Amino acid sequence: MCLIKIENLVKEYDKNTAVKGLSFEINKGEVFGLLGPNGAGKSTTISMLSGLLKPTEGKILIDGKDTLKYPMLAKNAIGLVPQDIALYPTLTAKENLYFWGRMYNLSGKLLKERVSEVLEIANLEDRKNETIKSYSGGMKRRINIAAALLHHPQILIMDEPTVGIDPQSRNHILESVKKLNSEGMTIIYTSHYMEEIEYLCTRIGIVDHGKLIAIGEKDELKKSVAKQDKIEIEISQINPHILEKAKEIYGVKSLDINDNKIIINSCGNKNILSSLLDLFSKMNAKILSIKVDEPNLESVFLNLTGRALRD
Ligand SMILES: Nc1ncnc2c1ncn2[C@@H]1O[C@H](COP(=O)(O)OP(=O)(O)O)[C@@H](O)[C@H]1O
Ligand SMILES: [Mg+2]
Structure with a gap:
């Protein structure tokens, strides 16, 4: 069943067009991989999907509803793990999560419960009172993912979540994706690492120079061209x-x-x-x-x- 429908999405910056008419669908419950080299337009596409960036042209529908007309739809349905870490270095991991939780209008007992729940997913409960600046790159990534899960989104979008981190954190992140998906979450996983996309995703879209050059089931894609x-x-x-x-x-x-x-x-x-x-x-x-x-x-x-x- 189609959960997200993207129609003719275009993003023009001052000097270049980063996304040149993307159209594709993402099904409910799948791990969809967006694969492409650096500069292909993956982060720009994801920023538009999650409502951070206004498209120059095109439509984004979640459950058939236009998110450009109703921006709160995207905010509630999507948890975004951005490519650049969005945490305050001088605050502890727990304080950062409380901050992000309040941004999603969570408070009181519910916020407390959600913070301990996501700390458990990140496997960092024992380090929650340490400041983010003392964390390794991989631990920061895991808290970044935890922050995106606080409001129980229907869809998790991860933008290159394993760039420059230690193998242990990388494995933890890949296994978390599998687990969250098995519990019903729809996941969009963006990467230029084909091994990760190959390991995690069932359907894949390949982008290059702002265009979709192939889309389909992983095995079909491999069979069709190679x-x-x-x-x-x-x-x-x-x-x-x-x-x-x-x-x-x-x-x-x-x-x-x-x-x-x-x-x-x-x-x-x-x-x-x-x-x-x-x-x-x-x-x-x-x-x-x-x-x-x-x-x-x-x-x-x-x-x-x-x-x-x-x-
Ligand atoms: N804020 C911006 N202003 C101007 N150009 C940008 C901006 N953000 C990205 N771009 C350009 O858009 C293209 C796509 O970038 P991006 O979406 O970050 O690609 P990817 O995530 O696939 O590496 C690149 O050529 C990049 O230089
Ligand atoms: Mg990117």
Whole structure:
């Protein structure tokens, strides 16, 4: 079921157009990934979605209602975790959360309950009385996420929440996303890290230069544009005869050698691997290792734009 509908969204700044007519839908209960390189327009799109920035053109509907006409709709429905940390460094984590809670009109017993609830999600109850300036980057991120959850939003939007943090906090954040989603929250996860989007998201939109260049289920996207697998096989000895025979196998597109490894680009035909293994065993070549690189979101992006995501 469609929860958010974006129609022809445009944002012009003085000198450039950051978002050039985006239209897509986000379904209730999904983890939707917005993937794109730096400067693609992800943060600008998210700022418009959450009501912080006025679109130059276009419409945003939540549950069928126009959020540009009714701004409180977006404020109540969405919890935003901005790319830049929005916390007061000289206040403690707990004081920061009380501040943000009051911004959402929470008070009294309810506010107290919500603050301890989100501190538990961030796994930082024992550090709540320390000032934010004494926190590590990862801990600040976790409090930033906690602040966005105080008003029990229906939708959580996270803008590059793992940039520049320690692996432990990163894992904590990724697992929190999974848990919140399993409890029913719709999540929009923005990143230029394709591994995270691949791990978390079921549907993905890829943006580049302010435009949506692909959208769909993760597996469909991978299947639709990247039909090549790379296979690396390390064998005990390589001789010209083996290579000749390997080249003749149906579906092998090209073949390179690197030390004792044969690197094969194939058309994705699943029978290739067993044909290769048959051949090597017939030729008495001992197999030392095998690695198969299947298409990923990076290859999807490369295929669509001719560039790597992190160029
Ligand atoms: N406040 C602003 N004024 C002018 N240009 C901006 C502003 N914010 C972002 N931009 C430009 O808009 C484009 C998209 O930026 P942004 O939405 O931050 O991309 P992303 O989040 O995908 O890295 C970039 O070219 C950026 O330089
Ligand atoms: Mg950004």
